[in-house]
Amino acid sequence: MSTSQTTQSQAMNAYKVRRENLKELSRRLKLGMKTGAIDAASVNQALIQFYAADGNKEFKTFYQWKDLGKSIIKGSKAFVVWGSPQAIQIQDEESENDEFKYWPLCYLFSDKQVTERSQS
Numbered sequence: 001m002s003t004s005q006t007t008q009s010q011a012m013n014a015y016k017v018r019r020e021n022l023k024e025l026s027r028r029l030k031l032g033m034k035t036g037a038i039d040a041a042s043v044n045q046a047l048i049q050f051y052a053a054d055g056n057k058e059f060k061t062f063y064q065w066k067d068l069g070k071s072i073i074k075g076s077k078a079f080v081v082w083g084s085p086q087a088i089q090i091q092d093e094e095s096e097n098d099e100f101k102y103w104p105l106c107y108l109f110s111d112k113q114v115t116e117r118s119q120s
Contacts, residue, residue, distance in 0.1 A: 019105060022080050025050070044081045051079045056110035070114040078107035 029046040032038035040046035048059055059079060062072060083106035 015105070018080055022047075022082070022105065026082070047079075047081045051110070056112050058111040059108040061106070061108060065109060065114050066117075069117050071117045072109050073113050073115055076109060076113040078109055081106050081108060 025047065026043045029038060029040070029050060030043055033040055033043075033046055038046050038049065040049055051059070056079075060068075065072060083104040085101040085103050088102045
């Protein structure tokens with residue numbers, strides 16, 4: 001296996017781990033929403049409330065912060081939420097076209113993870 005294939009494989013494994021961790025956290029938060037312990041309209045809103053418990057107030061994507069003239073502090077780890085669902089079609093020999101929704105991961109950074117961008 002080449003170095004680029006190894007790196008690509010490691011990145012895919014890390015993505016799968018983040019996805020599984022987000023699924024588990026989402027399940028726990030959804031249960032809290034059903035029991036009334038968490039007041040949120042969506043799982044993503046519950047995730048943001050969970051992440052905000054550490055004093056984070058505002059969450060944006062890398063490019064949203066960049067548009068505001070901010071830089072992400074080196075070494076900052078993104079907060080993971082669910083992205084907008086995308087329709088995916090799978091074709092296999094046994095069945096016809098199967099279509100389902102796939103929720104990608106969305107990476108957010110908080111106001112505690114950004115600084116003013118230096119003007120160079």
